[in-house]
Amino acid sequence: MFFIECVVSFFLILGAFFALTGSIGLYRMTDFFNRLHGPTKATTLGVGSMAIASAVFFSFQGNGISFHEVLITLFLFITAPVSAHFLAKAARHQRTPQDQHHSHAPRHKAD
Amino acid sequence: MLNTAVIIAFVLITLAQLLNLYRLFKGPSLPDRILALDNMYIDALALFILLGIHFNTTAYFEAALMIAVMGFISTVATSKYLMRGDILE
Amino acid sequence: MSCSEKKSSPRIPWLPQPVLTLVLLIIWLFLTNTISPGHILLGGLIGIIIPWFTNRFWPERPELIRPVRLFRFFFFTFLSDIIVANISVVKLILQPDLSQLKSGFIEVPLEIEDPMVTTLLASIISLTPGTVTAEVSKDQRSLIVHGLDIPDPETEIHLIKTRYEAPLKEIFSC
Numbered sequence: 001m002f003f004i005e006c007v008v009s010f011f012l013i014l015g016a017f018f019a020l021t022g023s024i025g026l027y028r029m030t031d032f033f034n035r036l037h038g039p040t041k042a043t044t045l046g047v048g049s050m051a052i053a054s055a056v057f058f059s060f061q062g063n064g065i066s067f068h069e070v071l072i073t074l075f076l077f078i079t080a081p082v083s084a085h086f087l088a089k090a091a092r093h094q095r096t097p098q099d100q101h102h103s104h105a106p107r108h109k110a111d
Numbered sequence: 112m113l114n115t116a117v118i119i120a121f122v123l124i125t126l127a128q129l130l131n132l133y134r135l136f137k138g139p140s141l142p143d144r145i146l147a148l149d150n151m152y153i154d155a156l157a158l159f160i161l162l163g164i165h166f167n168t169t170a171y172f173e174a175a176l177m178i179a180v181m182g183f184i185s186t187v188a189t190s191k192y193l194m195r196g197d198i199l200e
Numbered sequence: 201m202s203c204s205e206k207k208s209s210p211r212i213p214w215l216p217q218p219v220l221t222l223v224l225l226i227i228w229l230f231l232t233n234t235i236s237p238g239h240i241l242l243g244g245l246i247g248i249i250i251p252w253f254t255n256r257f258w259p260e261r262p263e264l265i266r267p268v269r270l271f272r273f274f275f276f277t278f279l280s281d282i283i284v285a286n287i288s289v290v291k292l293i294l295q296p297d298l299s300q301l302k303s304g305f306i307e308v309p310l311e312i313e314d315p316m317v318t319t320l321l322a323s324i325i326s327l328t329p330g331t332v333t334a335e336v337s338k339d340q341r342s343l344i345v346h347g348l349d350i351p352d353p354e355t356e357i358h359l360i361k362t363r364y365e366a367p368l369k370e371i372f373s374c
Contacts, residue, residue, distance in 0.1 A: 009116030012164070016123035018286060019157055023127035025293040026134050026150060032143055034303050035134075036332050037348045038293055039150040043127075044327075045286045047157045050120070051175075054160045057113075058169060068172055068233045069160070072179055076153065079183040081326035081333070083149055086190035088334035088346065091142040093194050169233075 004060045011053035018046030032091050040084040048073040117165050124157050145189050152182025216255045221247035262314045262372040273367045281328045281363075289330060292349055305334065306353045308343045308360050315340065317372050324364050331360070 025038020051069040058066035128151060135147040156178045163171040215221060221244075228243030229235060264270065292301065308325075312318055322333040322343060330348040337344065350356045 005113045008164075009113055012116050012120045012161070013123075016120035016127075016157070018290070019154060020123045020127045020130075021290045021293055023130040023150060023154070025289070026147060027130040028293065028298060030298060031303075032140060032146075033332070033334070033346045034301065034348060035143065035146060036346070037289055037330060039146060039153075040326060040332060041282075041286055041289050042293070043150055043153050045282065047153050047160075050157050050160050054164055057164055061167070066169065066233055068169075068230050071227065071230050072156070072160075072175060075176075075179050075183075077327070078323075079179075081323040083183060083186040083190070084326050084332050085322065085334070086187050087142050087146055087149075088332060090145075090190040090193040091140070092334060094140065094142060 001060070004056065008053045008057045011049050011056070015046040015048070015050035015053065018042045018049070020046075022046060033088065036084055036088060040080050044076050044080040048076050051076075113164075117161055120161055121158070121165075124154055124161065128154050128158075141193060142190070145186060145193075148189075149182060149186040152178055152185075156182070215248065215251075217251040217258065220251050220258075223247075224250055259316065262317055264372060266371050269367065270371045273371060277363065277367065278324060278328075285328045285330065289348065292330065301349050302351050303346070303348050304350065304353075306345050306347060306350065306357055307337075308345055308357050310340070310342055310365070311361075312365060312369060313340075314372065317368055318343075321365060321368055324368075325360060328364070331356075 019042070022038040022041070022043030025042065026035050029035040029038065051072040055067055055069035058069070131147045131151045131154060135144055135151065138144040138147055156175045159171045159175040159178065163169060163175075224247035225240070225243040228246055229239060232239050232243075310318065310321075312321060318336065318340060322336065325331050325333045325343065325345055330350070332346050333343055334346045335344040336342075345360070347353075347356060
């Protein structure tokens with residue numbers, strides 16, 4: 001039981017740390033497209049691992065296995081790229097200002 | 112030990128929410144604000160998961176799932192609106 | 201490209217999407233968190249009825265020809281890359297000097313023609329190291345990808361093509 005507690009605590013704190021890092025990225029970065037990276041990757045993995053920690057925790061409470069938190073993780077991992085894609089597309093259409101060091105792709109006109 | 116871990120996680124996620132809130136108010140462009148809102152949805156979901164572990168109940172699971180679904184749908188809808196607004200000039 | 205030659209597999213009339221049925225049943229069992237016979241029956245019923253109603257909506261799917269390769273790709277390339285990607289993104293975010301980041305757009309030409317596989321590739325790119333798919337070009341022949349820190353665009357394009365696109369091409373009949 002102590003081992004399970006260790007695993008759950010580890011995943012919880014790791015997940016919370018990743019989620020915080022995603023928000024720090026959102027706070028610190030200088031243009032919109034750089035800000036997009038933190039939330040799509042770090043926050044998704046962080047909250048996903050917290051959901052898995054919750055699944056492990058409730059599985060060992062004596063009421064049989066509890067896997068429905070895995071659904072949340074799955075859902076987050078499927079939807080994060082989609083919403084990031086939509087936001088990037090919206091920002092490109094809005095012509096959000098950005099600092100570019102190099103660009104090999106021309107900025108497309110809104111179609 | 113688990114209680115301590117849950118409380119540390121609460122503190123970290125709340126800090127994350129404050130940073131998101133800053134970006135939501137400050138964010139120079141509309142996509143920034145939508146991104147911050149989307150991130151706030153996901154962090155609220157994390158808070159619900161933590162509450163579930165803290166009170167040792169699975170009652171919060173449905174709420175967390177609903178928040179995940181609503182957050183995704185509203186992000187897609189608002190970004191779609193931004194794109195459309197540009198198309199229609 | 202041999203993308204267009206699709207085998208017309210024999211379909212059972214009352215079960216148009218067997219895989220979708222199975223996935224819906226599993227999701228239902230996850231949601232209710234029980235494996236009682238009643239819920240298996242109910243989930244199976246839902247899994248049969250929903251594909252009926254949504255049958256016309258589903259696009260033509262590419263044939264999955266190498267399931268074992270998909271399994272290996274998913275666990276050893278995709279999942280491990282997500283972890284590595286997150287650690288590198290955390291490092292990039294927490295570094296003290298942000299002005300050293302060389303971010304920008306790159307255009308990755310595609311060899312995949314199938315829209316569903318393109319979607320899959322775009323999602324994988326978004327979830328892995330420092331890159332987010334921003335747009336698919338109008339003719340669907342290239343992806344426009346934003347990278348957080350890409351000092352050398354050519355190697356980045358080469359990495360995406362060899363690491364993610366080539367296995368996907370192998371796995372699906374494209």
